[in-house]
Amino acid sequence: MTTSAKESVGRYGVWSVELRSEDPARRGELDEAAAELEELGFGAVWLGGNSTAAQAAPLLAATRRLVVGTSIQSVWQQDPATTAAEFAAVEAARPGRFLLGLGVSHGPMVKDYRRPYAAMTGYLDELDAAGVPAGRRVLAALGPKMLGLSRDRAAGAIPYLVTPEHTARAREILGGRPLLAPEFKVVLESDPARARETARAGLARYLELPNYTGNFLRLGFTEADVTGGGSDRLVDAVFAWGDESRIRERVAAFHEAGADHVALQVVTQGTGDSLPREQWRTLAALLA
Template sequence: MTRPALGEVGVWQGRPPFTPKLALSLEQLGYGALWVGGSPDGDLRIVEELLDATTTVAVATGIVNIWKDDPRTVGASFRRIEARHPGRFLLGVGAGHPEAVTEYTKPLAALERYLDGLDAAGVPVESRALAALGPKVLRLSAERTAGAHPYLTTPEHTRQAREILGAGALLAPEQKVVLTEDVDHARSIARQAVRMYLGLSNYTSNWRRLGFGDDDLAGEGSDRLIDALVVYGDPATVKRRVDEHLAAGADHVNIQLLTDPGTDPLDDYRKLAEVLFA
């Protein structure tokens, strides 16, 4: 089995969740994959609904939390979906962050056990990926899955991740986007999205490895940190950041569009697609 074809650019969305209507519109605009965020339930019904509503776009989870649903349940869901939509689903799994899970201990060992369970449940290596930030989990993703799905990172992290993964493994980073040239407004929206991660050790440790220090991580994050994690501006500016990830070794970049509450994102996705897929 070969891994699902994601294209170079996809869309990551957590809340509000994807709807079948939005999924079809994004497919028609040319996006190659839809990443279902927000720790979807182990029955993966939302994945099936999005695949049912579309014909070619891949759907991936970003991510199924290993502490939430057991590999047998998730594996059965995978087999159901794969039988109905062969070759279009990438199962992304991850350990989340320690602050949210009381039983969070030795995540690397827990991930290895979970992957053993997915093996037993019949989920092929090529059809799964790991949320990975640090070197150990990146190496595990290359050894036991199709590759890595880093979240809230930079092109420099993508470069380092590719060196660790080696050639051939999937590297599919997420990239947050605010489509406005109003710097103050863009940073305000960006900080709302980044704020919670400033208190999570797996993210802050990763940013420290990338050269950010105490001043960058204090409060709601320095402008330097926010500007590194979230790209804002016109569609051409967004494309340059996507191209930076691709040049650094990414196979696929999934963009997460950040907007004001209540805003319909489709117009912005359309504007981006006109440049991204020109």
């Protein structure tokens, strides 16, 4: 019997753009990092950015039980037939270990962006016709309509850049059965000024995207919170920072609000595409 998405991912995962690199020279490094994440106890790796099943395949081959998901593959990124073919290949090779995370991206990032909800439902229709099971896909949902679609036509939701308050609202819409796996950013720094500086550098690009700022306003933040680099109130809500006890409490708040799994993204002052492996080890130790 195939394990459900909720059962397979465990309580914690790692969200990473860097792990989706397709540079052949880095293949060994990426595979080794994925294997270590599995040994550290993380149940899933979420490939950030516009990721695909094809990018997940090597990480699945390098591990034994780790689930790998896309967070996200944009519905504007490639046609459903190609997505279905890639899913079928990965599923045949590593049954039950890949989750197809889909989203509608953002207007400023997509040419001819239009009717995102209709685009998603149409995409799911074509995946259904191609035999991609609803139980192996999850949706990047923020608003009520997309959360409802996550409940009705997917295994659950993977909301990005959210708070425990959003998680509580999402759980009410989803009900108890679907997977709810929010992403949450962590800065392993206890000094408030340095932590917030690092957080703001990571937050800046998201404050230019109306899907996120609109969601913050729905959650009770103000226009002042989402301008000027983000208020301390906003930064402190969407990033965990502080000592180990404080970070542990912030992550636990998502589970207490109804999350099944939390996808943790380590944010650092570093540049480039280096892997934050030491920070992943620290995070695993404090959550153990």
